[in-house]
Amino acid sequence: MPIPAPNLTPAFNILRLSHVELIVTDLAKSRAFYVDTLGLQVTDEDSQTIYLRAMEERGHHCLVLKKGDTPQARDLSFKLFDEEHLERAEHFFREKGHPTEWVERPYQSRTFRTRDPHGIPLEFHARMDRLPPIHQQYKLYNGVKPLRIDHFNCFTPDVDASVAFYNQLGFRVTEYTEDEESKRLWAAWMHRKGGVHDMAFTNGTGPRLHHTAFWVPTPLNIIDLLDLMATTGWVKNIERGPGRHGISNAFFLYIRDPDGHRTEIYCSDYQTVDPDLEPIKWDLKDPQRQTLWGAPAPRSWFEEGSLFEGAEPIASTLAATPIVAP
Known part of the structure; x- marks a missing residue:
């Protein structure tokens, strides 16, 4: 569509x-x-x-x-x-x-x-409620030094329908992945604030929350977090990355909390404030779509997500599959 x-x-x-x-x-x-x-x-x-x-x-x-x-x-x-x-x-x-x-x-x-x-x-x-600023209280900067919440990504059984609905709410598509055979959307990135996305939708059993993302200052902060997690008992909670996405151009890391909720640590996407900005189209079979460089995503990244309270997930009718790490 x-x-x-x-x-x-x-x-x-x-x-x-x-x-x-x-x-x-x-x-x-x-x-x-x-x-x-x-x-x-x-x-x-x-x-x-x-x-x-x-x-x-x-x-x-x-x-x-x-x-x-x-x-x-x-x-x-x-x-x-x-x-x-x-x-x-x-x-x-x-x-x-x-x-x-x-x-x-x-x-x-x-x-x-x-x-x-x-x-x-x-x-x-x-x-x-507003709180006093702390962005210059550098003694408080710890861990990955998270600056702000950036976006949500959700599994949906029908990406086309989700995009059509959120378009009514004023969300604009910045990038999308299309299955060339069916001409249906496999994933889409939509924004309100002028970044690549506030909401993204991924094809799959849904609705489920795929991840919440936090923006950090630089890729080096992600490397510091990996060192910290590897030496403080959290190494098994590292799921994917580091790497750079083709879509969004973002440097990324995916980690899981003690209950399995997924967090993306994220930086260096681009500005999208122009109302006439044309969306970027990606082929589902293009391996650089999800990973410009870095290891391919594991199967868990495509299949696992957090259930939403009070919502019964249903299977997607789009059977197309991306590249999955062995």
Whole structure:
């Protein structure tokens, strides 16, 4: 299917992704991973929840870890322009028959929850409590020195349908992979904030969260993290990389937390703010699409992901397969 034309006047204005909540089974182990190893900053915590932010962020949190019995992903959260656009968003989803509910969230203004057509739980708000800047408190920079949350990537059973829906929300495609035989999309990268993506969609059993990504200053920070993980008991949590993607041009590393939730450490993609920027097309069989250089992705990277709470995954009908490491 053809990539839809950019929708420059959506019903409401999504500024960027905001945060994600993950259910973890052992809060202490998760804290050791995300705080002591990756270097995210704790903004609040108790016996059930840890709120975290990265070094450049002024909002209260970009990641929420919630203790639970079963590892899952909860809402993918997005920040809107203002309260008027929040009302517009709720009206948009309600008019299209999606479930909507207003919820109370700590450190956020009015917030509503809904789901996309495949069941991905979404959350929207216009304001979050602001914290003092810490980006020049260099004594706090630890681990991989994460600067900000960058994007989500989700498995979906129908990439074409996901792209068509998020196009209605104003997301614009920057790059995509097409199966030449069926002419269907195998993956697509879509943005709001002017990078390569805030949301990406990958063909597969879904909906499931493939990964959450954090932007870091340089590739050397990723090398430092690998040295740290290799000498502090986390070497088996390194899943893929380091390497450079063809798509996005980003230097990357994929790691897994104690419950298997996947994190991408990410830097050096490019600016996409021009509204007439043409999407870049890749052939599914092009090996440099996923890895410009570096080892091919392992099978786990294509098959494993975090279940979304309350969403029942279904299999994709697109049987095309990319190159998989032996």
